[in-house]
Amino acid sequence: QSQLVQSEPEVKQPGASVKVSCKASGYTFIAYGVTWVRQAPGQGLEWMGRISAFSSGTTYAQKFHDRVTMTRDSSTSTAYMELRSLRFDDTALYYCARENGNDGFDIWGQGTMVTVS
Amino acid sequence: DIQMTQSPSSLSASVGDRVTITCRASQSTGNYLNWYQQKAGTAPKLLIYATSTLQSGVPSRFSGSGSGTDFTLTISSLQPADFATYYCQQSYSSPWTFGQGTKVEI
Numbered sequence: 749q750s751q752l753v754q755s756e757p758e759v760k761q762p763g764a765s766v767k768v769s770c771k772a773s774g775y776t777f778i779a780y781g782v783t784w785v786r787q788a789p790g791q792g793l794e795w796m797g798r799i800s801a802f803s804s805g806t807t808y809a810q811k812f813h814d815r816v817t818m819t820r821d822s823s824t825s826t827a828y829m830e831l832r833s834l835r836f837d838d839t840a841l842y843y844c845a846r847e848n849g850n851d852g853f854d855i856w857g858q859g860t861m862v863t864v865s
Numbered sequence: 866d867i868q869m870t871q872s873p874s875s876l877s878a879s880v881g882d883r884v885t886i887t888c889r890a891s892q893s894t895g896n897y898l899n900w901y902q903q904k905a906g907t908a909p910k911l912l913i914y915a916t917s918t919l920q921s922g923v924p925s926r927f928s929g930s931g932s933g934t935d936f937t938l939t940i941s942s943l944q945p946a947d948f949a950t951y952y953c954q955q956s957y958s959s960p961w962t963f964g965q966g967t968k969v970e971i
Binding site for chain 1: 894897899901903910911914920951952956957960963964965966
């Protein structure tokens with residue numbers, strides 16, 4: 749079945765960078781976009797940005813635009829999200845999800861915990 | 866950016882109750898409004914997209930309605946599996962934005 753599998757948890761120091769991967773399987777990777785959402789402990793969902801798996805075009809939330817880069821490797825059906833200049837308040841669970849056009853995010857990864865400490 | 870505001874932030878209900886959650890957008894989102902359910906320790910799950918279309922496999926006790934700026938998620942008869950946090954999300958205009966969530970508790 750269609751699924752997204754994310755990389756393992758990370759612990760980083762302030763100022764460092766982290767790169768989270770999201771490997772797709774069970775569907776045609778380039779037919780859908782991939783969106784990234786984060787959730788700080790005990791908080792709600794925050795949209796970070798998205799990448800077209802077909803064109804690799806990106807759109808970032810203004811809050812992250814100077815610190816985030818989203819890429820994809822169509823040969824391995826994997827999307828990546830790199831966040832730089834990490835701060836303590838970047839500690840969160842980072843999710844990737846498949847964008848089904850305007851019809852929501854229909855498949856989610858299991859989440860990757862990033863701890864800045 | 867389109868701001869999404871849910872109400873209430875939390876509610877207490879019993880099995881069998883009818884539950885209604887509202888979501889208001891700061892400007893029209895057409896019918897591009899989606900609902901997610903998140904249980905503790907798990908990723909969100911898409912319940913409803915395009916205001917009222919049930920995602921495959923979602924029980925028919927869930928329904929969505931609304932248009933423009935005002936939307937509603939209704940659970941017709943609350944079941945034990947439905948105790949969770951619910952989020953609305955607009956997919957009309959980038960950046961996509963979520964409501965702050967509504968926690969449904971026993």
